[in-house]
Amino acid sequence: xxxxxxxxxxKQYPHLFAPLRVGNIRMKNRIICAPTSPSMxxxxxxxxxxxxxxxxxxxxxxxxxxxxxxxxxxxxTGKSHNKQLQLDAFGVRQGMTEAARAxxxxxxxxxxxxxxxxxxxxxxxxxxDVDTCSVAYGPSEMSMPAxxxxxxxxxxxxxxxxxxxxxxxxxxxxxxxxxxxxxxxxWLFSQFLSPVWNRRTDEFGGSLENRARFFLLALxxxxxxxxxxxxxxxxxxxxxxxxxxxxxxxxxEVARMIDDKVDLINVSCGNHEDPDMFCRTHxxxxxxxxxxxxxxxxxxxHVKTPVxxxxxxxxxxxxxxxxxxxxxxxxxxxRASLADxxxxxxxxxxxxxxxxxxxRCYECFGATGQLEMVKCAVNPTMGxxxxxxxxxxxxxxxxxxxxxxxxxxxxxxAITAANRGHEVILAxxxxxxxxxxxxxxxxxxxxxxxxxxxxxxxxxxxxxxxxRLNTDVTPAYVKETEPDVLFVAIGSNEMRPPIKGLDSDxxxxxxxxELYPEKLGKKxxxxxxxLVGAEAAIGFHHEGKECTIIEMKxxxxxxxxxxxxxxxxxxxxxxxxxxxxxxxxxxxxxxVLCERNGEEMLVEADTVVCALGFTSPYDKVDELADLVDEYxxxxxxxxxxxxxxxxxxxxxxxxxx
Numbered sequence: 001x002x003x004x005x006x007x008x009x010x011k012q013y014p015h016l017f018a019p020l021r022v023g024n025i026r027m028k029n030r031i032i033c034a035p036t037s038p039s040m041x042x043x044x045x046x047x048x049x050x051x052x053x054x055x056x057x058x059x060x061x062x063x064x065x066x067x068x069x070x071x072x073x074x075x076x077t078g079k080s081h082n083k084q085l086q087l088d089a090f091g092v093r094q095g096m097t098e099a100a101r102a103x104x105x106x107x108x109x110x111x112x113x114x115x116x117x118x119x120x121x122x123x124x125x126x127x128x129d130v131d132t133c134s135v136a137y138g139p140s141e142m143s144m145p146a147x148x149x150x151x152x153x154x155x156x157x158x159x160x161x162x163x164x165x166x167x168x169x170x171x172x173x174x175x176x177x178x179x180x181x182x183x184x185x186x187w188l189f190s191q192f193l194s195p196v197w198n199r200r201t202d203e204f205g206g207s208l209e210n211r212a213r214f215f216l217l218a219l220x221x222x223x224x225x226x227x228x229x230x231x232x233x234x235x236x237x238x239x240x241x242x243x244x245x246x247x248x249x250x251x252x253e254v255a256r257m258i259d260d261k262v263d264l265i266n267v268s269c270g271n272h273e274d275p276d277m278f279c280r281t282h283x284x285x286x287x288x289x290x291x292x293x294x295x296x297x298x299x300x301x302h303v304k305t306p307v308x309x310x311x312x313x314x315x316x317x318x319x320x321x322x323x324x325x326x327x328x329x330x331x332x333x334x335r336a337s338l339a340d341x342x343x344x345x346x347x348x349x350x351x352x353x354x355x356x357x358x359x360r361c362y363e364c365f366g367a368t369g370q371l372e373m374v375k376c377a378v379n380p381t382m383g384x385x386x387x388x389x390x391x392x393x394x395x396x397x398x399x400x401x402x403x404x405x406x407x408x409x410x411x412x413x414a415i416t417a418a419n420r421g422h423e424v425i426l427a428x429x430x431x432x433x434x435x436x437x438x439x440x441x442x443x444x445x446x447x448x449x450x451x452x453x454x455x456x457x458x459x460x461x462x463x464x465x466x467x468r469l470n471t472d473v474t475p476a477y478v479k480e481t482e483p484d485v486l487f488v489a490i491g492s493n494e495m496r497p498p499i500k501g502l503d504s505d506x507x508x509x510x511x512x513x514e515l516y517p518e519k520l521g522k523k524x525x526x527x528x529x530x531l532v533g534a535e536a537a538i539g540f541h542h543e544g545k546e547c548t549i550i551e552m553k554x555x556x557x558x559x560x561x562x563x564x565x566x567x568x569x570x571x572x573x574x575x576x577x578x579x580x581x582x583x584x585x586x587x588x589x590x591x592v593l594c595e596r597n598g599e600e601m602l603v604e605a606d607t608v609v610c611a612l613g614f615t616s617p618y619d620k621v622d623e624l625a626d627l628v629d630e631y632x633x634x635x636x637x638x639x640x641x642x643x644x645x646x647x648x649x650x651x652x653x654x655x656x657x
Contacts, residue, residue, distance in 0.1 A: 013320040017348055020064075020329060022306060023231030023263040025109055025177055027064035027330075030323050031344045034310060034332035035069025035113040035180060035235070037084065038364070038374035038383070045075065045086025047095030052102050053385035054374065058337050059106035062345030066103050067111035067180060067332075073167040074160050077133050077152075078188065080117025080125045083372060087114070087167040093174055100175030111178040111233065112171050114164055114222070118188035119149045119197075125273055126369075139191050139198035139205065157204060157214055160188075165221035172226050179226065180233040181219055181262075183254075185281055186245075186271035189215040190237065193254065196244040208250055212257055219261045233264040233308070238295025241270050241277055248295065252302050259303045266308040266332060267296035275566050282334070283312040284567030285360040285445045290318055297327035308332050314339075314358050314448075316347035338364050338376045353458060357451040363644050366561030377644040378452060380412075380651035392655060395420055399657060402427065402481050404473035404624060405489035407435020409635025409646035411456045413487045416654035418463035425481065426465050429472040433457050435491050436636070437643070439514035443539030449643075478627045485657050486628040488621050489650065492614040492636035499527075501587030502610065510536060510611035517543045521606025524548070525592045526576070527584050528611035529556040534572050536611060541575030548577045548603050550584055550594055579603070614640050632656070 011017050020027045040051035058066045071085040072078050079086065086092065096112075103110040117125065122136025123146035136144075137152040168179050183189035191197050192214045198205050204213050222232055236255060239248045246254070255265055269292050270281030283291050289312055296309035308330035313319055319331045336343055339358035346355050356378050363377040376382035399422045403414045406428030414426040432438075434453040441449030460467060471477070478486060494509050496502060510532050513520060517540055524540050526533045529551025537547040549556060549572070556578055557565055572578065582596040591605035616637050625631045632653040635646040 011348065012350055012352070013316050013347055015323040016316060016320045016331070018323075020306065022178070024229035025231055027109065029062070029064045029344060029348070030330045031063045031319070032065040032111070032308060032330055032332045033058040033063045033067055033337045034334040035067040035111075035182075036334055036338070037069035037071075037081070037113075038368045039081070039083045039372040040374065040383075041083040041085055043083070044091060045072070045084060045089035046092050047085060047099050050373065050383070050386050052095065052099045053389060054383070055099055056102040056106050057341045057385045059103045059108035061337065061341035061343060062348060063108055063333070063337065064344075065109045065111050065178065067113060067178075068099065069113045070115040070182070071112050071167070073114050073116055074163040077135070077137050077156065077160070078116030078118070078121045079133060080120040080187070082129075087170055088163065093170070096171070096174040096176070100177075104175070109177040110175065111180055112176050113180040113182050113235070114167050114171075115182040116160060116188040118191040119144065120187070120273060123147050123149070126278070139194070140200055142197065151200070154202065154204075161214070161217045161221050164218040165225040168222040169225040172230060178231040178233055179222060180235055180266065181215075181222060182235050183215050184235050184237040184268045186273045189218070190240070190245065190271070194240070194245050208253055209257075212254055215254075216257060216261070219258060223261065231263040232261070233266055234258050234262045235266040235268055237269050238267040238292065238299055239269050241280060242274055245271065248298060251295075252299055255299045255303050259305050262305060264308055264330065265299065265303060265305050266310070267299050268292065268310050269295055276570075278563065279567030282362075282365070282563075283360065284362075284564070285448065286567055286571055287312070289314055290322070293322055293327055300326070300328060306330060310334065312336070312358070312360060314355075316343070316352050316355070335360065335364060338374065338382050339378050341379075354455060356455060357448045359448045359452065359643065361643070362561055362563035363642070365563040370561075375644065375648075377642065378647060380648045392420075395422065395657065398422055399484040400482070401425065401485045401487065401657060402473070402478065402483035403487040403489060404478075405435065405491055405635065405637070406430075406433040406467070406469075407489060407491050407635055407646065408437055408452075408456065408643055409650040410435070410487065410489035411460055412647045412650035413489060413632070413634055413654045414465045415456070415459045415463050416651050417485075417487075417657050418465050420654070420657065422485075422657060424463070424465045425468060425483070426460065427468045427471040427473045427477070429470070431469050433460065433467070433469075436511070439511040440643075442514045442517075443535060444542050445538070446535075473624065475623055475627055478624060483628060484630065486624065486631040487650075487653070488624050488631060488633045488637055489635045490617060490620060490624075490637045492616055492640055494610070495613045495615050496610065497612055499584055499587065504587050504608070506589075506605070507587055507608045507610055510609055513607075513609045514539065517545070519607075520545055520609070522546060523591075523604060523606045524609055525550060525603045525605035525607070526609045526611055527592065528613065529553070529578065529580065530611065530613065531557050531560050532613075533609075533611035534568060536609060537576040538571045547575055548605065549579065550582050550592060550603060551578065551580045552583050554580050556580065616640060630657075
């Protein structure tokens with residue numbers, strides 16, 4: 001979703017926007033949209049129009065290169081996800097040609113990642129467990145939790161090497177300007193490089209040189225297929241960060257081995273299929289931005305080939321410093337380019353303060369698995385690019401719009417309606433915009449939410465919205481204002497169940513506790529182990545509190561998507577003692593009286609935090625909505641949800657006005 005920016009143009013980031021020669025292409029800047037592969041692929045393994053529009057928008061956003069990720073070169077053995085682009089599928093050429101053309105026509109070079117799942121081609125993976133290959137082939141025979149792995153025969157190794165060459169030739173013929181060979185994240189070549197998984201005694205096992213042979217021969221096959229000058233990028237690990245893989249020193253050796261074979265070395269880390277590593281490979285909010293850049297910086301010292309870095313990069317100022325200081329030659333953006341595909345263009349135009357920050361919530365990953373498409377918590381058009389290309393119906397008349405509530409839903413509705421030409425009043429009962437984004441962004445690891453508030457506030461101002469703070473929208477206020485359209489975005493109320501002792505001075509509601517942790521005592525008992533309670537415990541622990549979570553369900557934060565939960569739970573376990581399947585009976589002077597496994601127990605606490613959920617104020621919603629002919633109910637007052645729900649419903653509702 002592109003928004004208008006009133007800033008002047010100007011190159012504030014000269015190193016980031018300097019050109020770079022990579023093989024026979026000249027990148028206009030140092031920004032590559034990293035390989036991503038949402039499930040918008042049809043059952044034949046072909047691109048869909050939705051997938052092409054997704055890639056096209058990234059190119060429109062100003063990146064030098066746009067990369068499609070995890071295109072499978074040998075479907076019979078390497079398809080690791082339920083739906084993947086299959087480069088050996090009949091009829092695949094048309095969609096590939098259309099994708100390359102769309103990227104070119106939007107101003108970028110087209111890149112594509114050549115991949116093979118190795119053993120995960122026949123095992124259940126993070127990408128799914130439907131339509132897997134008949135046999136799981138890995139470097140050696142082994143037993144994995146998901147099933148048995150067979151040693152890949154030598155004949156099959158050479159067949160797959162040949163498939164890399166065929167796939168690369170196909171990519172060049174259909175208009176792609178680069179190919180990337182994937183040798184990281186626990187897939188095929190990463191498995192062969194592993195001294196633990198690879199126990200072979202032939203020319204593909206033993207020494208690091210032998211374990212790398214498969215990868216090197218595949219690179220040779222790709223070069224033979226595409227010819228000299230055509231850019232080849234290799235994605236390798238800087239450190240597998242697991243006892244099953246390679247450490248930094250061995251990864252440096254691998255980089256040296258490929259130095260004369262490729263035109264760009266992309267340095268990542270970790271293992272996509274290791275739950276403990278997934279949130280480091282794709283860094284969660286608990287890691288600093290650019291956490292993996294040091295690996296690229298170290299490898300760059302040992303090779304002459306340009307080096308690209310990754311690591312949840314989101315800030316062009318940080319990217320500029322990475323390039324300027326010589327840590328890397330290129331930055332590759334994954335989730336940041338979903339939150340705001342126009343990040344490069346905005347940085348180039350001097351509008352960095354309008355870049356929508358990625359929250360690192362994994363809403364995108366979750367949608368890929370659950371919905372077979374992609375979406376983003378802060379970008380309502382992500383995954384909807386094809387529909388977004390259609391012309392919007394122009395408002396028949398300029399309307400007076402009143403938005404009741406200045407949380408994320410209210411702000412988004414106001415911005416969208418104002419940009420459509422309407423006169424918009426945004427009334428917020430508190431003294432600032434942001435609503436529940438403020439408590440949600442209070443913890444030390446929630447800086448991205450605080451940035452989102454700032455970005456949305458600036459957009460509200462730039463759109464010319466009449467903001468009225470300390471203004472409660474009552475029925476009388478609606479009648480006095482006489483709007484043509486009313487957006488009801490009044491948020492939600494914290495639940496206060498009929499628990500004995502809940503009115504005690506020891507009890508603090510979750511929002512107040514998150515905003516003012518200094519009000520809490522040393523020992524904190526948190527009633528409720530959903531996302532709010534779990535994240536609160538991490539924040540309170542960081543403030544020096546001793547935390548206990550009491551949750552009636554069998555698991556903490558079980559409503560959270562598995563990708564975010566994978567990074568969340570290790571932090572929760574460090575921050576709090578957790579009691580699940582535990583019912584709160586009463587708040588008593590010494591803490592919380594509970595029942596667990598049929599027995600009564602006391603959780604001692606100086607302060608009790610009530611994080612038992614939220615409820616929508618339907619009575620007030622109905623009272624306000626009854627006053628106007630055209631109204632829209634958005635955000636938590638429509639249905640308790642996530643940031644995605646608030647921004648998405650607000651954006652599309654405002655397009656109807």
